[in-house]
Amino acid sequence: xxxxxxxxxxxxxxxxxxxxxxxxxxxxxxxxxxxxxxxxxxxxxxxxxxxxxxxxxxxxxxxxxxxxxxxxxxxxxxxxxxxxxxxxxxxxxxxxxxxxxxxxxxxxxxxxxxxxxxxxxxxxxxxxxxxxxxxxxxxxxxxxxxxxxxxxxxxxxxxxxxxxxxxxxxxxxxxxxxxxxxxxxxxxxxxxxxxxxxxxxxxxxxxxxxxxxxxxxxxxxxxxxxxxxxxxxxxxxxxxxxxxxxxxxxxxxxxxxxxxxxxxxxxxxxxxxxxxxxxxxxxxxxxxxxxxxxxxxxxxxxxxxxxxxxxxxxxxxxxxxxxxxxxxxxxxxxxxxxxxxxxxxxxxxxxxxxxxxxxxxxxxxxxxxxxxxxxxxxxxxxxxxxxxxxxxxxxxxxxxxxxxxxxxxxxxxxxxxxxxxxxxxxxxxxxxxxxxxxxxxxxxxxxxxxxxxxxxxxxxxxxxxxxxxxxxxxxxxxxxxxxxxxxxxxxxxxxxxxxxxxxxxxxxxxxxxxxxxxxxxxxxxxxxxxxxxxxxxxxxxxxxxxxxxxxxxxxxxxxxxxxxxxxxxxxxxxxxxxxxxxxxxxxxxxxxxxxxxxxxxxxxxxxxxxxxxxxxxxxxxxxxxxxxxxxxxxxxxxxxxxxxxxxxxxxxxxxxxxxxxxxxxxxxxxxxxxxx
Amino acid sequence: xxxxxxxxxxxxxxxxxxxxxxxxxxxxxxxxxxxxxxxxxxxxxxxxxxxxxxxxxxxxxxxxxxxxxxxxxxxxxxxxxxxxxxxxxxxxxxxxxxxxxxxxxxxxxxxxxxxxxxxxxxxxxxxxxxxxxxxxxxxxxxxxxxxxxxxxxxxxxxxxxxxxxxxxxxxxxxxxxxxxxxxxxxxxxxxxxxxxxxxxxxxxxxxxxxxxxxxxxxxxxxxxxxxxxxxxxxxxxxxxxxxxxxx
Numbered sequence: 001x002x003x004x005x006x007x008x009x010x011x012x013x014x015x016x017x018x019x020x021x022x023x024x025x026x027x028x029x030x031x032x033x034x035x036x037x038x039x040x041x042x043x044x045x046x047x048x049x050x051x052x053x054x055x056x057x058x059x060x061x062x063x064x065x066x067x068x069x070x071x072x073x074x075x076x077x078x079x080x081x082x083x084x085x086x087x088x089x090x091x092x093x094x095x096x097x098x099x100x101x102x103x104x105x106x107x108x109x110x111x112x113x114x115x116x117x118x119x120x121x122x123x124x125x126x127x128x129x130x131x132x133x134x135x136x137x138x139x140x141x142x143x144x145x146x147x148x149x150x151x152x153x154x155x156x157x158x159x160x161x162x163x164x165x166x167x168x169x170x171x172x173x174x175x176x177x178x179x180x181x182x183x184x185x186x187x188x189x190x191x192x193x194x195x196x197x198x199x200x201x202x203x204x205x206x207x208x209x210x211x212x213x214x215x216x217x218x219x220x221x222x223x224x225x226x227x228x229x230x231x232x233x234x235x236x237x238x239x240x241x242x243x244x245x246x247x248x249x250x251x252x253x254x255x256x257x258x259x260x261x262x263x264x265x266x267x268x269x270x271x272x273x274x275x276x277x278x279x280x281x282x283x284x285x286x287x288x289x290x291x292x293x294x295x296x297x298x299x300x301x302x303x304x305x306x307x308x309x310x311x312x313x314x315x316x317x318x319x320x321x322x323x324x325x326x327x328x329x330x331x332x333x334x335x336x337x338x339x340x341x342x343x344x345x346x347x348x349x350x351x352x353x354x355x356x357x358x359x360x361x362x363x364x365x366x367x368x369x370x371x372x373x374x375x376x377x378x379x380x381x382x383x384x385x386x387x388x389x390x391x392x393x394x395x396x397x398x399x400x401x402x403x404x405x406x407x408x409x410x411x412x413x414x415x416x417x418x419x420x421x422x423x424x425x426x427x428x429x430x431x432x433x434x435x436x437x438x439x440x441x442x443x444x445x446x447x448x449x450x451x452x453x454x455x456x457x458x459x460x461x462x463x464x465x466x467x468x469x470x471x472x473x474x475x476x477x478x479x480x481x482x483x484x485x486x487x488x489x490x491x492x493x494x495x496x497x498x499x500x501x502x503x504x505x506x507x508x509x510x511x512x513x514x515x516x517x518x519x520x521x522x523x524x525x526x527x528x529x530x531x532x533x534x535x536x537x538x539x540x541x542x543x544x545x546x547x548x549x550x551x552x553x554x555x556x557x558x559x560x561x562x563x564x565x566x567x568x569x570x571x572x573x574x575x576x577x578x579x580x581x582x583x584x585x586x587x588x589x590x591x592x593x594x595x596x597x598x599x600x601x602x603x604x605x606x607x608x609x610x611x612x613x614x615x616x617x618x619x620x621x622x623x624x625x626x627x628x629x630x631x632x633x634x635x636x637x638x639x640x641x642x643x644x645x646x647x648x649x650x651x652x653x654x655x656x657x658x659x660x661x662x663x664x665x666x667x668x669x670x671x672x673x674x675x676x
Numbered sequence: 677x678x679x680x681x682x683x684x685x686x687x688x689x690x691x692x693x694x695x696x697x698x699x700x701x702x703x704x705x706x707x708x709x710x711x712x713x714x715x716x717x718x719x720x721x722x723x724x725x726x727x728x729x730x731x732x733x734x735x736x737x738x739x740x741x742x743x744x745x746x747x748x749x750x751x752x753x754x755x756x757x758x759x760x761x762x763x764x765x766x767x768x769x770x771x772x773x774x775x776x777x778x779x780x781x782x783x784x785x786x787x788x789x790x791x792x793x794x795x796x797x798x799x800x801x802x803x804x805x806x807x808x809x810x811x812x813x814x815x816x817x818x819x820x821x822x823x824x825x826x827x828x829x830x831x832x833x834x835x836x837x838x839x840x841x842x843x844x845x846x847x848x849x850x851x852x853x854x855x856x857x858x859x860x861x862x863x864x865x866x867x868x869x870x871x872x873x874x875x876x877x878x879x880x881x882x883x884x885x886x887x888x889x890x891x892x893x894x895x896x897x898x899x900x901x902x903x904x905x906x907x908x909x910x911x912x913x914x915x916x917x918x919x920x921x922x923x
Contacts, residue, residue: 085809100731100789101796103836104739120816156810163812165805165865167829174819192829198738199832206804213800221793244785273733307706312714313735384706419737422756425706425764488809536721538714583726587688588786590729591721 023640025558026614029565033657036290036646040494041145041450046667047127050149053450054493058500065090066216068499069253071238073225073280075102077197077480078463079259080204081487087211089492091499094251095208095217096240098224098275098593103205106261106273107483110197111318112181113189114480116154121178125186127151132668133184134478138443138471139620139636140670141293143644143663145450146468153489154481158190160488164203168192181476189477194318194415200480204487223249225280226524226596227517228256228287228459229507235284235459236507237514239521243593246586248521250514254504255458255495258284259487262442262464264297266601266608267553268545270439271303271316277597278604281446281465289446289454290646290659292467294604295612296443298474298621299554301368303438304423305383305392314438315423317416319476322361322368324400324409325433327352329380329393336382340394340432351375366473366554366621366634369437373554376436383434392434401429437554441479443470443621444611447646447661451494452486455648460495462486467644472620525585528595533578537594540575544568544598544605552609557625561613565606572602607647607656614658617641638670677703677768681716683728684775686784689791693784695773705764709752710735710742712763713774730788735759737900740835743842744788745775750839750898757837757900777842781849781885792838794884795852801880802873803856805865818864828862831855833901840895840903846887851895853877854907857914871918878915 042052060068068091072083075097083095097105119125130151135142162168162176168190169177178187192199211217222243229237229252237252263278264270285291302322304315328350330336335343352371353360363371372393375381383392401409406429410417417428424434445467452460452468463483470478507514551557551564575598583589618627618634619641627635648657678701686693700716707715710732717727732742737760746752752761766772774788782790820828832855840851857874860866866873889908896905 081809088808099733099739099741100792101740101836103796104733104741106734106739109734109736109738118815156812158815159812160807160809162815162818163805163807163865165828165860165863167825167832167859167863169829170820170822170825172822174821174825175816192832195738195833198835199829202832206799207807207809209796209800210804210806212796219796221796271736273739274735275733308704310704310707310711310715312708312711315736422760422762423708425762492809536718538718580721582721582724588729588789591727 023616025616026610029610029613030655030658031650033648033659036447036644036659036661038143038145038449038661040453046144046148049145050152057493057497060496060499060502062090064502066092068092068502069094070255070257070495071251071253072096072257072259073238074105074259074261074463074465075205075208076105076107076259076261076463077201077204077483078465078487079105079257080201080208081484082257082259082462082491083217084204084207084211085488085492086495087208087214087216090216093211093217094220094253096220096223096225096238098222098243100221102208102219102221103202105201106276107201107480108198109271109273110480111194111316113179113191113196113477114157114200114484115181115188115477116158116190116481117151117188118155118158119188120176121187123186125188129186130154130188134469134475135471135665135668136671137473137475139473140471140638140642140665141296141619141663142469142471144665144667148667149490150469150482150485153485156489157481157484161200161203161484164207166192166199166203168199184475197480200484204484224593225260226283226521228284228456229514229517230287230456231507231511231513234457239517241521244588246584246589248518250509250518252507252509252514254502255460255498257460257462257491257495258446258465259462260465262445263601263604264439264442266544266605267439267548268542269306269311269314269549271300271314274313277600279597279600281461282600282604284446284454284456284459286649288456288649289459289461290648291444291607292447292644292646293444293472293611294608294647295552295615296472296621297439298365298441298443299369299437300440301365301372301437302395302435304420305434305436306386307384307424308386315419316438316440317420317435319365321395321413321416324404324412325361325395325397326350326399327361327368327372327393327395329375329382331380333379336380336390340382340396349375349380366623370554370623372435372437391436393436394432395435396432397428398432439553441474443467443472443474447644451497452491453494453498458498460491462491472622524596524599525592527576528579528581528592529585531577531579531581533580535578535580537579537581537591537598540571540579541594541598541601543571544601547571548605548608552605552612555623555625556612558613558616561609564609568602568606568609575599575602610656611645611647614645615641636672642670677705677763677766679703679712679766679769680771682771682773683788685728685787688786689783703763705762707763708735708759709746709761709763710759728788729786732759738835740837743777743837743839745778745842747773750777750843751900755900755902757835777838779838779841779847779886781847782838782841790838792836794886795836795838795849797884798849798853798877798880799856801876802869803860803877805860806869820863824862828859831903831907832859834903835901837900839898839900841886843894843898844887845892845894846890848889848895849881849886850889850908850911851899851903851905853881854911855903858907858910861910861914870914871921871923874911874914875918875923878911
């Protein structure tokens with residue numbers, strides 16, 4: 001949507017600069033494990049690797065497929081598309097979601113669009129360029145084989161979705177329209193007005209429902225996965241709670257897929273849905289799946305600010321607004337409570353235009369977000385005071401309305417202005433909008449190899465739940481692309497290589513590993529139901545979120561992260577002793593659901609801080625105050641940190657084990673981003 | 677602001693429910709309706725009373741998970757989802773009645789949560805285009821006139837919240853079905869299954885216990901996405917055509 005300027009690239013020798021005595025900030029918080037390698041990616045030229053892997057992945061005879069079973073947790077783009085595709089292939093699929101229908105998964109809220117290297121605009125796009133843009137956008141912290149494959153299959157996604165009836169925007173000739181989007185110079189984004197995620201998800205949902213009717217997919221709605229079942233080292237099922245009856249159910253299968261989304265709600269306030277959580281991933285982590293780069297968080301600059309302590313979630317507005325809106329704060333603190341229209345031009349600080357004269361209001365997401373934080377920290381934020389600080393900056397369309405006319409602005413941004421007016425009760429045509437950054441997406445997730453298989457054999461992880469494609473920063477319109485690439489075109493090929501070892505021995509329900517998993521779930525629930533403390537789950541979640549946002553948000557420091565780890569640990573102890581969950585375990589109980597999720601967020605939050613503490617460099621969405629240039633820009637340290645940090649769970653109270661997967665680039669050269 | 681809330685409470689699907697009265701104070705007009713209920717729930721929890729169960733997820737008006745009858749209107753006094761309704765639409769001292777969706781095809785599970793799985797089962801009966809992954813032709817081999825594409829999009833914005841059913845005196849899901857049938861029927865890709873789709877979906881609709889449409893129009897008035905009433909005419913037309921074709 002936004003025609004973001006391309007990044008100027010320079011080779012910067014400072015990347016080889018030593019970081020002195022600070023190369024091991026997280027010493028004492030972790031132990032170092034053996035290096036990790038992705039053993040599944042074939043070698044050879046990058047454009048042949050996926051073909052090679054598809055050819056080498058063994059086949060499963062159609063007659064044998066119906067004897068093989070797959071559990072898929074989550075029904076967003078990555079989960080629904082995989083369920084549909086594996087169902088079509090003839091496997092027996094069980095699909096789980098916590099919502100009341102698969103169609104509600106949070107992919108539905110994605111606004112902007114989906115990238116694909118179709119080159120319909122003949123503007124120089126290609127698979128290689130999409131690959132290049134994505135690796136560069138990820139600040140050279142993603143795995144090149146995976147990203148190349150993503151770019152390759154992107155074109156198939158559009159074909160598939162069009163055939164399903166996804167109503168993409170079209171030109172008068174009846175062909176598909178494209179627009180440009182953040183961080184690139186070509187128009188490769190396919191869109192369905194501001195509701196692309198909705199339309200793609202409904203397409204995948206319908207394809208999945210078709211398989212439900214065909215009998216290959218069984219769907220379990222209002223079900224939450226609470227434990228992974230690992231038998232003889234292999235993922236063989238899940239323990240799930242029926243959220244209506246409270247029944248604890250065992251579901252066994254030959255392979256398990258987690259498509260359970262991201263964990264942005266560890267910050268309490270985010271643009272995620274209320275129910276988004278890390279539990280499926282975290283339970284798998286505790287059973288042996290490594291978590292990779294958990295500290296990589298994307299914070300989106302154009303969200304509607306917090307209006308009070310009652311706030312339950314944040315709402316994103318498309319960053320296209322920055323094309324015509326000008327961002328400013330008052331120069332004088334005394335003006336912060338004034339009607340912005342009465343603040344004269346000379347008393348306004350258009351800080352992005354001032355600091356970044358060549359890119360102005362169109363600097364990338366991470367830079368725009370951090371700059372807003374600095375203004376508000378400096379006491380020049382605007383809007384309501386929440387916890388003593390005004391966290392908002394103006395996004396002003398007065399100039400645009402003068403230049404283009406109100407009608408043109410309405411045509412371009414009308415739906416966003418309406419949304420803003422509904423939420424804030426203010427008229428953005430008359431008064432400047434207020435915006436503030438919010439947590440939006442996590443690039444980190446469960447570590448997977450090229451096959452999307454985790455460190456637990458038989459456990460595959462797709463979509464936002466895995467870490468693989470976006471490095472330290474995700475480009476706009478790439479999340480939808482990755483979710484559908486994984487589910488429609490990657491997983492169905494790689495999973496068959498695993499399933500080709502079947503038929504697998506049946507796991508009896510009274511197998512010790514199954515009993516252990518069920519007992520663990522029952523014990524946890526019993527604990528929450530019997531603490532009978534004084535504080536609500538939400539109050540703990542909110543406090544945890546504040547800690548994460550303050551110390552592990554837009555800017556992270558060594559001292560802050562250490563402090564956060566201590567705070568999280570003591571809050572977590574208090575939570576287990578003093579949380580109050582009413583109602584019963586054998587009925588619909590939303591407090592109980594939240595208690596389990598928040599318990600896992602505590603552990604994840606601590607690991608995120610340790611990961612951020614370890615990574616003493618700034619890259620993409622991760623900004624360490626200690627690692628910046630003289631001008632205050634992010635400074636990578638490729639000589640120390642060009643690796644994926646994959647964390648192994650070592651037991652409760654034990655420091656996690658860090659496994660490093662070195663990132664090597666054969667098809668692209670590592671460069672420094674610069675926006676001045 | 678201070679409010680009196682009359683809220684439907686029901687332990688589970690089998691139990692008898694009843695209206696309960698609660699008082700809340702200190703509500704700001706910037707709160708969303710659901711945040712107001714969050715505040716009430718925190719207070720109930722502190723008092724040792726079980727919080728009220730209600731559904732919501734995205735809280736930005738697109739997932740379709742939330743949905744309450746507020747003062748007898750589906751999603752309340754504004755044309756939007758319950759999560760996008762804000763307290764500035766109410767006045768200090770007001771009494772607000774809050775109930776779950778009203779429809780026998782949407783049984784109450786607990787308090788304000790209902791079971792809308794009937795919608796999934798209707799979609800399973802043909803609310804799709806049969807195309808297996810990987811078998812799609814190149815996207816530009818299918819041209820769709822912009823007008824048809826725009827119309828398909830407009831009706832495809834249905835979020836499946838069920839407000840149309842809750843608002844309809846007959847408890848009909850015709851607007852929900854009409855939207856899907858029109859979305860797929862507008863597109864060249866959707867023609868092959870057009871007849872069988874409408875026949876099977878309508879059959880499932882009736883089997884689920886939804887009522888028939890008598891053109892009252894409450895559905896479209898309550899629809900947060902503004903799905904127009906004429907999708908129902910389109911559905912009926914498609915049904916007649918299918919019957920003429922012998923289905």
